Amino acid sequence: MGFFTGRVSFLRFAVQGDAPRAFGDEHLDKLREHAAGKQAVAAADGVEAGWAAGKSVLDVAFDLEKNVVNDCLTFDLRVDSEKLPGDLLKAYYEADLAALARENPSGLASAKQKKEAKESARERLEHEARDGRYKKRKCSQVLWDRFSNEVLFGATSSSLADRLSHLFGSTFGAGLELVTAGRRAELLAAQLGLTGSADAPSGFVAGAGDEVAWVPGGGPPDFLGNEFLLWLWFLTDRDADSVQLADGSEVTLMPARTLTLQCPRGVTGTGTLASDGPTRLPEARRAAQAGKLPRKMGLTLVRHDQQYELTLHAETLAVGSCKMPDLPEDVTNARAKLDERASQLRELVETLDLMYGRFLAVRLSADWAGELERVRRWLTHTDRQAA
Incomplete structure (x- = not known):
C-alpha cells in the first residue's frame, strides 16, 4: 500500500469519538459492507465511492494480516467514475x-x-x-492510527476528502474532522497549556494588513501555518538549523527544493521557486520583504537519526511527497518492515507536531512581540545574519 512503499503524501483527520481498543474482525466486516462495487455510495454527479483492500483497485478481500499493521487499520478509498470517450x-x-x-x-x-x-x-x-469498459477507478490510501485516533489520507483534493468523510461516517458511525493549521493550533495549545490567542495575522512588513486572502474570517486561524513556515525560514536563515523540542529531543531542519509564496492581500500574485536552497535565493527574500507569505515549503528534517524529505503545506499542514527514512538493515522480515514503516510515520507526525508546538509556544505567549520584532529586522536587512 502507498503508506508502506515509496513516498507518502497525506492530510490528517481527527476521528470523532473514542479510539478503538483494538482493530479486529468487526472493523473489517464494516469495510466489507461498504466495499467498492458492492454497496458503493453514489454522489449526485454519478461518482461512486467504496473501500478497497489495498493490493489493487479490484482488491476487496479484507483480512487482519493485510489490513491491520502495528495498531493501524489500513485500506483504500476507491472512487469510480464513468468517463465516456x-x-x-x-x-x-x-x-x-x-x-x-x-x-x-x-x-x-x-x-x-x-x-x-x-x-x-x-x-x-x-x-x-454498461460492462465497465469506460469506468475509471482511482484509489487513495487511508491509515487509521488507533494510538492517536487520527486518519492519514493519501490525497489532498477537497472533493476526495469530502467523499472520505461521508463514507467513513456511514461505515464506522464516526465523523472525521480535517485538522488544519488553525485547528491543530487549538488542540496543541490545550495540550501545552498555552493561553494566548492569535486573533489576527502578524504584520511582518509595513502595510501588510491584518488579513490573509486565502483564510476566511470566523474560522480556525489557519494563517498560523503561513507564519510557522516564515518563522522556520527566519530560524534557518540565521544559521539556527537545529530546534530544541518540548520532549528534550532536537530536530535539524533545512528548507530545500521548493518554496511557494503569495501576497496575503491577493494583489501581487503567487511565485514558486525551485532550488536546493530556495529560501537563500535573492528573489525569495525580496518576495518576503514585499509581504508575501509562504504557502508551501520543502523541508529536510532529521530527528532521532531519521531523515525525512517533504513538502509542507501551510494552511492544512498537509505533507507532500515525503521521502521516508531507509529501513534498518536488520529489519528483513516482511511483516517487521510494515511495522517499522508504521512507526516511522508516527515519528514523522510527532516531529511535525513538536515543531509546530515549539512555534506556538512563542506565538501564543508574551514573547511573541519580541520575536516578531526580530523577524521584522531580519526582513528589512539585506544581510541574512542581521536580526
Missing part, C-alpha cells in the same frame, strides 16, 4: 448523421436529424459502458 462519441455521431442524411436531396442534415444522431450516438456509447 469524447472522440468515440464524435465518431458515432458523424457516422449516424451521415446515415440519416444520405437520402436528403440537399445532401445536408436537418436540425432534427442532427438531434437524432446525437441521441443515438450517446445511447450507443452508454450501452457499451
Whole structure:
C-alpha cells in the first residue's frame, strides 16, 4: 500500500469519538459492507465511492494480516467514475448523421436529424459502458492510527476528502474532522497549556494588513501555518538549523527544493521557486520583504537519526511527497518492515507536531512581540545574519 512503499503524501483527520481498543474482525466486516462495487455510495454527479483492500483497485478481500499493521487499520478509498470517450462519441455521431442524411436531396442534415444522431450516438456509447469498459477507478490510501485516533489520507483534493468523510461516517458511525493549521493550533495549545490567542495575522512588513486572502474570517486561524513556515525560514536563515523540542529531543531542519509564496492581500500574485536552497535565493527574500507569505515549503528534517524529505503545506499542514527514512538493515522480515514503516510515520507526525508546538509556544505567549520584532529586522536587512 502507498503508506508502506515509496513516498507518502497525506492530510490528517481527527476521528470523532473514542479510539478503538483494538482493530479486529468487526472493523473489517464494516469495510466489507461498504466495499467498492458492492454497496458503493453514489454522489449526485454519478461518482461512486467504496473501500478497497489495498493490493489493487479490484482488491476487496479484507483480512487482519493485510489490513491491520502495528495498531493501524489500513485500506483504500476507491472512487469510480464513468468517463465516456469524447472522440468515440464524435465518431458515432458523424457516422449516424451521415446515415440519416444520405437520402436528403440537399445532401445536408436537418436540425432534427442532427438531434437524432446525437441521441443515438450517446445511447450507443452508454450501452457499451454498461460492462465497465469506460469506468475509471482511482484509489487513495487511508491509515487509521488507533494510538492517536487520527486518519492519514493519501490525497489532498477537497472533493476526495469530502467523499472520505461521508463514507467513513456511514461505515464506522464516526465523523472525521480535517485538522488544519488553525485547528491543530487549538488542540496543541490545550495540550501545552498555552493561553494566548492569535486573533489576527502578524504584520511582518509595513502595510501588510491584518488579513490573509486565502483564510476566511470566523474560522480556525489557519494563517498560523503561513507564519510557522516564515518563522522556520527566519530560524534557518540565521544559521539556527537545529530546534530544541518540548520532549528534550532536537530536530535539524533545512528548507530545500521548493518554496511557494503569495501576497496575503491577493494583489501581487503567487511565485514558486525551485532550488536546493530556495529560501537563500535573492528573489525569495525580496518576495518576503514585499509581504508575501509562504504557502508551501520543502523541508529536510532529521530527528532521532531519521531523515525525512517533504513538502509542507501551510494552511492544512498537509505533507507532500515525503521521502521516508531507509529501513534498518536488520529489519528483513516482511511483516517487521510494515511495522517499522508504521512507526516511522508516527515519528514523522510527532516531529511535525513538536515543531509546530515549539512555534506556538512563542506565538501564543508574551514573547511573541519580541520575536516578531526580530523577524521584522531580519526582513528589512539585506544581510541574512542581521536580526
